[in-house]
Amino acid sequence: MDPLGVTFLKALALCTVLLGAFAYMTLIERRLLGRMQHRYGPNRLGPFGLLQPIADAIKSVFKEDIVVSAADRFVYVLAPMISITFALAAFGAIPGGPAGSLFGFDPWIVDLDIGLLYVLAVTSIGVYGIFLGGWASNSKYPLLGSLRSSAQIISYELGLGLSVLSVIMIAGTLNLRAIVELNVWSVSPWLWPPLAVAFGAFVISAIAEVNRTPFDLPEAEQEIVAGYLTEYSSIKWALYQMAEYVNMMTASAFISTLFLGGYKGPTVLEPWIPGISDWPIVWLVAKMALFMFLFIWLRATLPRLRYDQLMRFGWVYLFEVALAAALVTGAVIAFVL
Amino acid sequence: MITFAVLAVVMVVGALGVVLLRQPVHAALSLVGTLLTLAVVFVTLQAHFLAAIQVIVYGGAIMVLFLFVIMLLNLKEEATKTRAAYRWVAYGVGVIAAAAIAVGALLDPRQAPDALAVSEALRGGSPELIAEVLFGEFMLAFQLVGVLLLTGMVGAVALVQRHNEPPRPGTPLADASRRDARGTR
Structure with missing residues (x-):
């Protein structure tokens, strides 16, 4: 346990880093999308467009902050704050390295025995931001966006929870550090098939939970203007964008932690550089980058699902597949091991 | 405290x-x-x-x-129709x-x-x-609560079921109900 002051500083540093990463993820995303769609993307401001996020930040701060006169004022202002607060809070439980590896301090903000549930709980509260924002705008497209968002998130939380169940059963703990230290894949090759299925189901559910293409129905711009974002401008709009990207990063880190060994590096490098697989932060960020790239890649590749396809996929396929993976994992643990 | x-x-x-x-x-x-x-x-x-x-x-x-x-x-906002x-x-x-x-x-x-x-x-x-x-x-009580919740869910589904016969495919009614089921009303 670190002293309270250090924990506070770490939390402050984490928020700063996450928001800085958000600013540059927007640039990376636009540049990558440009590359994938055979065009340039923003490349005018500074070398490779590196100053673009700063210009964007200045622009969104100095834009007029409109509060719709028909809006429910209190909820309208509260909603983006809920989104960003819970998005940032969720990341705190994810361990960045072994105990005491960050200059003698622990590379995480809180270490909970129920770390896994903490992340699920905090992210599930974050969704209030989206659908309260849509409702409070008192306008039809935002309301449609929020209805879609709550239906989608309720539906895909089932897939998320069920696919996590396999990991919990194998690890026998809800502590994220213990899950990383155990490495669920090393328990038995018998568990590989259900784990692989659970991994796939989890990644898909996580993309749906963070509202990314092909699951970005709450803000589908061709159908409902910008969904829940329609009536938001200036810094409140920016807060929603921040929350979306921070949620993406939390999802990436969460997937890596549960299924891909989290902060652990490959041990094959140990003979050359001893201790490299225990370096804090580095490996987690590398794995997160992998998933962030995957999210952007999917956005450039897949068209958006229709609403009925979304519901059918979630309830008929994802739910059953994740349930089957959990049952098979349980059967293997009970009868084979 | x-x-x-x-x-x-x-x-x-x-x-x-x-x-x-x-x-x-x-x-x-x-x-x-x-x-x-x-x-x-x-x-x-x-x-x-x-x-x-x-x-x-x-x-x-x-x-x-x-x-x-x-x-x-x-x-x-709920209209207050209740008597004082x-x-x-x-x-x-x-x-x-x-x-x-x-x-x-x-x-x-x-x-x-x-x-x-x-x-x-x-x-x-x-x-x-x-x-x-x-x-x-509390195993028994836990299971019973589970059954109770399931009963409630089945009841809710039964309540929203339509009581008329399923329309024959190809009729306008069937198409309408299919659109309905897709949620694109």
Whole structure:
């Protein structure tokens, strides 16, 4: 346990880093999308467009902050704050390295025995931001966006929870550090098939939970203007964008932690550089980058699902597949091991 | 103790908000606040698992559905059609019930267990401890609650079923109902 002051500083540093990463993820995303769609993307401001996020930040701060006169004022202002607060809070439980590896301090903000549930709980509260924002705008497209968002998130939380169940059963703990230290894949090759299925189901559910293409129905711009974002401008709009990207990063880190060994590096490098697989932060960020790239890649590749396809996929396929993976994992643990 | 007092006040204010606020969404939000404050009370008792479950189940699932239904039906400020006399009866019953609870709590000879002892007994609110009790001692009750919830769900599905025969495929009615089922009304 670190002293309270250090924990506070770490939390402050984490928020700063996450928001800085958000600013540059927007640039990376636009540049990558440009590359994938055979065009340039923003490349005018500074070398490779590196100053673009700063210009964007200045622009969104100095834009007029409109509060719709028909809006429910209190909820309208509260909603983006809920989104960003819970998005940032969720990341705190994810361990960045072994105990005491960050200059003698622990590379995480809180270490909970129920770390896994903490992340699920905090992210599930974050969704209030989206659908309260849509409702409070008192306008039809935002309301449609929020209805879609709550239906989608309720539906895909089932897939998320069920696919996590396999990991919990194998690890026998809800502590994220213990899950990383155990490495669920090393328990038995018998568990590989259900784990692989659970991994796939989890990644898909996580993309749906963070509202990314092909699951970005709450803000589908061709159908409902910008969904829940329609009536938001200036810094409140920016807060929603921040929350979306921070949620993406939390999802990436969460997937890596549960299924891909989290902060652990490959041990094959140990003979050359001893201790490299225990370096804090580095490996987690590398794995997160992998998933962030995957999210952007999917956005450039897949068209958006229709609403009925979304519901059918979630309830008929994802739910059953994740349930089957959990049952098979349980059967293997009970009868084979 | 001070923490608990503050949380208790927040919870009671939240609960009053659920009843007194006119706008349904505000009332539901007030309920969300109450439930989340209860989760914080669990945290102060070191019952972390319960707190997380409280947030996930009540905050993340049930209240989202509540709000979903309220928004779907687009409920506005409730028109007060209830008669004033009824309202006074309701106030009276509420006050009497609250007084009865207060008197019962004050006259209860049992000593409230020490918070420290409680958190000791909860062993940091570990899920193992809860699992032992839930799937051991109270196994039957747990299963029965499960059956009860399933019955409720089946009942809800039965209530929204249409009673007429399924229309033959190809007829306009069939196409309409198919569109309906897809949710593209």
